[in-house]
Each structure stands twice: as structure tokens, then as C-alpha cells.
Amino acid sequence: MQLTDEKMDRIIGNLLRAGVTLAAAVVLAGEIWHMAQWGSGLPNYRVFRGEPSDLRSAAGVLRGVSQGHSADLIQLGLLLLIATPVARVAFSVWAFAAQRDRAYVVITLIVLTALALSLAGAV
Amino acid sequence: MNSLEFTALIWAIAAVAGFLGALTGLGGGVILTPALTLLFGIDIRYAIGASLVSVIATSSGAASAYVREGYSNVRIGMFLEIATTFGAIFGAFLASRIPTSSLAVIFGLVLLYSAYLSSRKEPDGPEAAASDPLARGLRMDASYPTPEGPRPYHVQRVKTGFSLMLGAGALSGLLGIGSGALKVIAMDQAMRIPFKVSTTTSNFMIGVTAAASAGVYLNRGYIDPGLAGPVMLGVLFGSLIGARTLAGANTRVLRIVFGLVVAAMAVEMIASGLRGRI
Numbered sequence: 001m002q003l004t005d006e007k008m009d010r011i012i013g014n015l016l017r018a019g020v021t022l023a024a025a026v027v028l029a030g031e032i033w034h035m036a037q038w039g040s041g042l043p044n045y046r047v048f049r050g051e052p053s054d055l056r057s058a059a060g061v062l063r064g065v066s067q068g069h070s071a072d073l074i075q076l077g078l079l080l081l082i083a084t085p086v087a088r089v090a091f092s093v094w095a096f097a098a099q100r101d102r103a104y105v106v107i108t109l110i111v112l113t114a115l116a117l118s119l120a121g122a123v
Numbered sequence: 124m125n126s127l128e129f130t131a132l133i134w135a136i137a138a139v140a141g142f143l144g145a146l147t148g149l150g151g152g153v154i155l156t157p158a159l160t161l162l163f164g165i166d167i168r169y170a171i172g173a174s175l176v177s178v179i180a181t182s183s184g185a186a187s188a189y190v191r192e193g194y195s196n197v198r199i200g201m202f203l204e205i206a207t208t209f210g211a212i213f214g215a216f217l218a219s220r221i222p223t224s225s226l227a228v229i230f231g232l233v234l235l236y237s238a239y240l241s242s243r244k245e246p247d248g249p250e251a252a253a254s255d256p257l258a259r260g261l262r263m264d265a266s267y268p269t270p271e272g273p274r275p276y277h278v279q280r281v282k283t284g285f286s287l288m289l290g291a292g293a294l295s296g297l298l299g300i301g302s303g304a305l306k307v308i309a310m311d312q313a314m315r316i317p318f319k320v321s322t323t324t325s326n327f328m329i330g331v332t333a334a335a336s337a338g339v340y341l342n343r344g345y346i347d348p349g350l351a352g353p354v355m356l357g358v359l360f361g362s363l364i365g366a367r368t369l370a371g372a373n374t375r376v377l378r379i380v381f382g383l384v385v386a387a388m389a390v391e392m393i394a395s396g397l398r399g400r401i
Contacts, residue, residue, distance in 0.1 A: 006193065013191035016183045016330070024180070024359055027352050034349075035127055042126050043349055048166040048223075050344030057342070074348035078355065081179050082337045085330035092201060103261060107202055111331065114208040118338030123212050 003098045011095070012088055019084030026077030034070040057121070086115050130353045136162070137357025141181065144358070145365025147381045148322075149241050151358040152178045152300040153234060157388040160227070160401055165350070167223045167230075167401055171299030172345030175333050177358035178301045182329035184359065185366065189323035192268065196320055199263050199278065199310070200327045203288045207306070207332040210292020215336035218297050219343050227396030230298050234389035238382045240304050251277040251315035258314075267320050276317050284314040296336035301329040 054060035055075050064072025089112050096104040117123060124132075136158055137151070144151035152174045159170040189195045218226065254264055258278035266273040287309035295302040303325045310321035340346055395401045 005197070009190045009193060009195075009197060012197065013187045013189075016187035016190070020180055020184045020187070020359070024356060027356055030348070031130070031352055031356070034352075035130070042124060042129050043347070045163070045165040045169050045347070045350060048168050051347055052344075055346075055348065056344055071348045074352040075346070078176050078346060078348065078351055079341075081176060081183075081355065082334050082341070084183050085179065085334040089201075089204075089331060092197070101262075104198065104201060107205060111201065111204045111208050114205075114212060115331070115335055115338065118208075118212050118215075118335050119341070121338070121342040123216055123339050123342075 003095055008092075008095045008099075012091065015088055015091060016084060019080065019087060023077050023081035023084065026080055027074050028077075030070055030072075030074030030077055033073060037070050082119070086112075086119070089115060126349070130349070133159075133163075133350065134353040134357040137177065137354045138361035138364075141177070141358035141361025141363075142365040142368075143361075143377075143381055145181070145362040146368060147241055147378050149237060149381070149385070150178065150301045150303050151181060151362060153237055154385060154388065155354065155358065156230065156299060157234065157392050159350075159354075161388065161391055161395065167226055168218075168343075168345050169347050169350055171218070171226075172340045172347065173299075173351040173354040175295075175299035175337055175340060176346060176351045177355045178295075178299070179330050179333045179337065180355050180359045181362045182301055182303075182326050182333070184362070186323070186327040186330060189326060194267055194319055194323035195327040196263065196265050196267075196316070196324050197327070198261065198265070199314075199316065200324045202261055202263070202281075203285060203306075203309075204328055204331050206285045206288035207292035207295070207328055208335040210289040210294075211296035211332045211335040212339060214293035214296025214298075215339035216296075217293070218299075219339070223401055224396045224399050226298070227392050227401035231389040231391075231393035231396065233294060233298060233300070233302075234385055234392060237304055238385040238389060240308075241378055241385070242382045250317070251279045253277055253279075255279045255281045257281040265320075267317060274317075276320065277315070279315045280313050284309045287313055292332050292335070295329075295332050296339070299336070299340070301333065303329055 141151040156170045159165045254277040263278040266275040291305040306325035310316040
């Protein structure tokens with residue numbers, strides 16, 4: 001079956017919408033849980049201390065969620081949101097390969113590599 | 124103020140920012156960071172982290188519709204994303220190296236320029252009759268839907284556009300904004316891509332650009348769930364309502380008022396930065 005540009009556009013559009021919807025739902029669930037857990041005690045955002053290490057990586061966030069930390073569930077939603085455009089680029093690599101469009105497979109792989117390096121904390 | 128009240132307040136301000144951003148085409152990010160830093164005294168690094176996340180949400184949400192309708196040019200977007208992602212990583216790296224007061228001043232200057240841009244009418248450069256050989260090689264020429272049927276277009280000055288996109292990416296990573304205005308200028312003015320295709324392709328690219336710097340922000344601890352969560356939900360909600368309202372609204376007066384508010388915020392950001400209060 002031929003993968004036309006129109007079909008590719010439709011899949012990308014649906015992928016983006018699904019990603020944003022899922023991320024927003026997880027963040028909302030985390031917010032509600034967060035309020036139910038304590039609801040008082042305001043963090044101080046005037047002074048920058050940086051997030052604790054468990055909130056800085058996907059592995060740490062997943063561990064935090066499994067231990068029942070609501071802040072980690074919100075962070076998981078935000079990670080899903082960040083992953084949405086990355087998934088779109090990964091899909092494009094496959095789609096251009098299916099179209100046998102070598103130039104764009106290379107272009108898309110370069111972008112995917114840059115994203116991976118940034119997310120892996122290599123920068 | 125307890126955490127519930129704080130969350131509700133942040134959510135409401137983010138919703139207003141998203142609403143106005145969608146209505147004026149300026150995006151929610153540019154007014155969110157000044158609002159968070161100037162009104163709440165939130166450290167600018169937490170503010171740009173939260174703002175960047177919301178940028179991914181609104182741009183991906185809007186892009187999903189434009190791509191399916193056939194306005195965005197996926198090939199042009201993918202190619203230029205090489206420039207914006209590397210630019211964004213460089214910008215985000217720079218953000219953690221320079222003093223916050225300098226960040227505030229640069230933010231103010233970019234804000235002033237955005238206010239100026241939004242006050243102008245939508246310029247559509249003259250259509251290109253022929254293509255850059257590079258654009259032909261990369262199969263960038265396409266067509267977009269109009270009421271009279273699909274309309275073909277050509278793409279010029281790919282290298283100039285690519286260089287401008289490096290700058291747009293760097294600003295996005297440095298300040299946690301989408302820098303859609305600069306992306307549109309690169310495509311519409313330099314590459315002579317039709318305005319509608321430029322704006323929608325810019326929207327398509329913003330998510331990937333922002334994701335590139337979001338990785339750096341995340342690893343540096345700029346993204347706080349208690350702040351970025353309500354900001355993201357608020358901006359997304361506001362921009363959805365804004366996009367609905369846009370269909371029938373006369374936005375001329377609103378654009379002027381919004382332009383003045385943005386300009387005032389810009390001056391305040393610059394002044395606070397120079398006095399070392401941010």
C-alpha cells in the first residue's frame with residue numbers, strides 16, 4: 001500500500017492531537033491527586049533551587065509515580081507532552097523510509113538525534 | 124495564599140495568556156513569563172520552563188488541525204527543524220550560563236519587537252515565480268488549499284531561511300518562547316512561502332523546537348510540576364477558547380490594546396533586569 005503525503009499528514013495530525021490530549025489528561029489527574037494529598041504548603045518559586053533529581057529524568061519520574069508521589073504524575077504528563085513532537089519526528093523517519101525518500105530519512109534522523117541528545121541530558 | 128489558591132490563580136492567568144495569545148496570533152508564551160516574573164516574583168528560570176512546556180501544548184494542538192487540512196508543508200518544516208533544534212539546544216545551554224538579569228533584558232527587547240510586529244498588517248510578499256535549486260532538490264514546492272482550489276507555490280532562498288531559523292531556535296531555547304514571529308518572517312519574507320503556509324508550518328515546527336530545549340531545561344531542573352502543570356492546562360484551555368472566538372471576532376482593537384500591554388511589560392522587564400531585580 002502506497003503511503004501518500006496526504007495520508008502521512010493525516011496520521012501526523014492525529015498523532016499530535018492524541019499526544020496533547022493524553023498529556024493534558026495525565027496532568028489534570030496529577031493536579032487533582034496533588035490537591036487531595038496536601039493542598040497547603042506553598043513552594044517558594046522566588047528562589048531558584050532546581051528540581052530534585054527524581055523530577056529531572058523519565059526513569060526518576062516513573063519511580064516517583066510508582067511510589068505514589070502526585071508531583072511525579074504531573075511531571076509524567078509534562079514528559080508525555082514533550083514526547084509528542086518527538087514521536088512525530090520518529091514517525092516521519094518511518095514514513096519517509098516507506099516512501100523511499102532517502103534525503104528526508106537522513107534529514108529526519110538528524111533532527112531525531114538532536115532531540116535524543118537533549119533529552120538524554122548530553123547537553 | 125495556600126497551594127490551592129496559588130494553583131487556581133496561576134491557572135487563571137495562564138488561561139488569559141493563552142486566550143489573548145491565540146486571539147492576537149502572538150502565542151501565550153510571550154506574555155506568560157513576564158506575568159509570572161513581574162506579578163509573582165517567580166524566578167525567571169521556573170517561568171521560562173513552564174512557558175516552554177505550554178508552547179508545546181498549544182502549537183501541537185493547533186498544528187494537528189493545520190497538517191490534516193493540508194496547509195503545513197511537512198518537508199519544509201522537517202528540513203528547517205534541523206536549524207531550529209540545534210539553535211534551541213544552543214539557546215537552552217546559553218540560558219543556564221548567563222545571568223538572569225541579562226535574560227530579562229533580552230526577553231524585554233524580543234517582547235518589544237513582537238509588539239511592533241503584531242501591530243503591523245499581515246504582509247504577504249510577492250509570489251515567487253521560480254524555485255531555488257536547493258528547494259527543487261528537496262522537493263519543497265507544493266500547493267495549499269484555497270477557496271478556488273489547490274494553489275501551487277515555489278520556494279526561494281533556502282539558505283537564508285535556514286540561517287534565520289538557527290536564530291529563531293536559539294531565541295526559543297534561551298527564552299522559553301515559540302518564536303513563531305521570527306519563523307514566519309524567515310518563511311514568508313525570505314523564502315517567499317505564502318503567508319498561510321508560513322504560519323501553519325511555523326506552528327508545526329514550534330513543538331519540535333521547544334522539545335529540543337525542553338530536554339535541557341528538564342535536566343537542569345527548570346520544569347516544576349506545581350507551576351508548569353497549571354500553566355500548561357490554563358494556556359491550553361485559553362487558547363482553545365481563543366481559537367473558537369477568532370472565527371467571528373474583529374481583532375483590530377484588541378491587537379492594538381494587547382500590543383500596548385506587551386510593550387509596557389517589555390519596558391518593565393528591561394528596567395527590572397537593568398536594576399538587577401530579576
